[in-house]
Amino acid sequence: MTAPTPAVRDRALGLATEELPAYLYDLSALDAHAAAVRAALPRQVEVYYAAKANPEPEILTALGPHVDGYDVSSGGELAHVAKAVAGRPLAFGGPGKTPDEIAAALEIGVDRFHVESGYELRMLASIAARVVPQTRVGVLLRFNLDLNAASLAGSSLAMGGRPTPFGLDPADADSVIAPLTDGSLPQLHLLGVHAHLASGLDAPRQLAVAESIVTWSQELARRHGFGLAEVNVGGGMSVDYADPDALFDWAAYGTGLARLCEAHPGLTLRIEPGRALTAYCGWYATEVLDVKESHGEEFAVVRGGTHHLRTPAAKGHDQPCTVLPAREPWPRPWPRSEARRDRVTFAGQLCTPKDVLARQVPVAGLRAGDRVVFAMAGAYAWNISHHDFLMHPRPGFHFL
Ligand SMILES: *Cc1c(COP(=O)(O)O)cnc(C)c1O
Numbered sequence: 001m002t003a004p005t006p007a008v009r010d011r012a013l014g015l016a017t018e019e020l021p022a023y024l025y026d027l028s029a030l031d032a033h034a035a036a037v038r039a040a041l042p043r044q045v046e047v048y049y050a051a052k053a054n055p056e057p058e059i060l061t062a063l064g065p066h067v068d069g070y071d072v073s074s075g076g077e078l079a080h081v082a083k084a085v086a087g088r089p090l091a092f093g094g095p096g097k098t099p100d101e102i103a104a105a106l107e108i109g110v111d112r113f114h115v116e117s118g119y120e121l122r123m124l125a126s127i128a129a130r131v132v133p134q135t136r137v138g139v140l141l142r143f144n145l146d147l148n149a150a151s152l153a154g155s156s157l158a159m160g161g162r163p164t165p166f167g168l169d170p171a172d173a174d175s176v177i178a179p180l181t182d183g184s185l186p187q188l189h190l191l192g193v194h195a196h197l198a199s200g201l202d203a204p205r206q207l208a209v210a211e212s213i214v215t216w217s218q219e220l221a222r223r224h225g226f227g228l229a230e231v232n233v234g235g236g237m238s239v240d241y242a243d244p245d246a247l248f249d250w251a252a253y254g255t256g257l258a259r260l261c262e263a264h265p266g267l268t269l270r271i272e273p274g275r276a277l278t279a280y281c282g283w284y285a286t287e288v289l290d291v292k293e294s295h296g297e298e299f300a301v302v303r304g305g306t307h308h309l310r311t312p313a314a315k316g317h318d319q320p321c322t323v324l325p326a327r328e329p330w331p332r333p334w335p336r337s338e339a340r341r342d343r344v345t346f347a348g349q350l351c352t353p354k355d356v357l358a359r360q361v362p363v364a365g366l367r368a369g370d371r372v373v374f375a376m377a378g379a380y381a382w383n384i385s386h387h388d389f390l391m392h393p394r395p396g397f398h399f400l
Pocket of ligand 1: 050052053071093094196199200234235236237272273274275276
């Protein structure tokens with residue numbers, strides 16, 4: 001998954017120097033990938049794309065045929081997604097929703113609210129009574145569940161169940177649910193449970209988590225005598241930057257979810273993946289500005305850097321990349337700098353040692369003017385980056 005697709009390769013070589021760096025998105029590749037993900041899942045499972053992974057309108061639109069809706073986590077995402085894919089179902093989640101955001105969401109007609117606290121529940125009920133008095137607003141309660149013991153014995157993964165600002169403490173479940181089932185908040189319709197507990201889980205672990213969430217939710221519904229219509233088991237399907245070919249096993253996940261659906265007929269299961277849908281469709285293309293040695297290590301400084309592609313700095317990995325040798329002849333009157341060692345560390349143009357995209361990459365013979373295409377830059381890449389730091393120009397954006 002790290003070699004650029006033909007369309008990306010052609011564009012990366014075809015752009016002029018001053019058009020670099022550039023984000024290149026292969027929308028055909030995204031379409032094919034999302035279609036395969038959808039095909040692997042049973043009908044009873046709905047897919048909402050978590051827009052925070054990459055909210056570019058072209059990406060949201062390309063995903064349209066393959067998802068049931070979109071998950072938004074702020075007033076900004078709400079307005080943006082509602083405009084980009086008008087009329088599509090939206091779920092509004094995330095901590096710290098403001099009264100204005102909630103009112104805007106109700107006006108837009110968001111059809112699912114993922115409620116994060118008892119306070120937020122009462123705020124939502126009060127604002128709904130004013131803004132949409134004729135409507136019963138669909139609510140899923142987000143819980144911070146501790147599933148370590150239930151489903152992940154022996155796993156060292158940090159799961160829900162530790163103190164975080166996300167969701168409701170399960171210990172508060174009874175007091176929060178009571179007003180939803182005793183008729184004192186008639187504006188709201190309790191549909192079920194939402195739990196997004198971890199990112200980076202492989203398919204067997206995701207399945208174990210999903211099973212535990214459903215079991216816990218059923219027990220909750222039984223105790224309170226409400227009909228459990230929906231369970232959202234979250235996103236977080238793994239994307240492995242160290243092993244780009246190790247794709248999340250959607251087939252195994254789909255098979256397992258089909259079993260879970262059979263055991264719970266009538267229940268709508270929902271997932272909300274972000275990175276595992278879009279990470280692989282984006283590339284960050286740039287060129288080598290200079291190559292030099294420093295204390296026994298070789299460095300290549302590229303145009304751009306982690307202010308555009310913050311992912312490797314944020315997560316502490318090496319961004320997978322491919323070198324496309326520069327076309328001859330070299331157009332400058334001065335000679336090129338050239339790597340003398342087998343391994344080169346790619347750094348950006350920022351005046352900070354943290355601006356490293358990939359360390360010790362085997363690219364013997366690398367020269368100034370060569371193009372470098374960084375893969376897996378389609379999620380949590382441009383939109384998490386600190387692009388105004390040092391005031392370098394912004395990259396171009398190309399949707400292929
Ligand atoms: C971020 C987030 C997601 C998506 O996570 P990925 O790791 O990108 O799949 C889904 N649901 C919620 C509530 C989130 O905060």
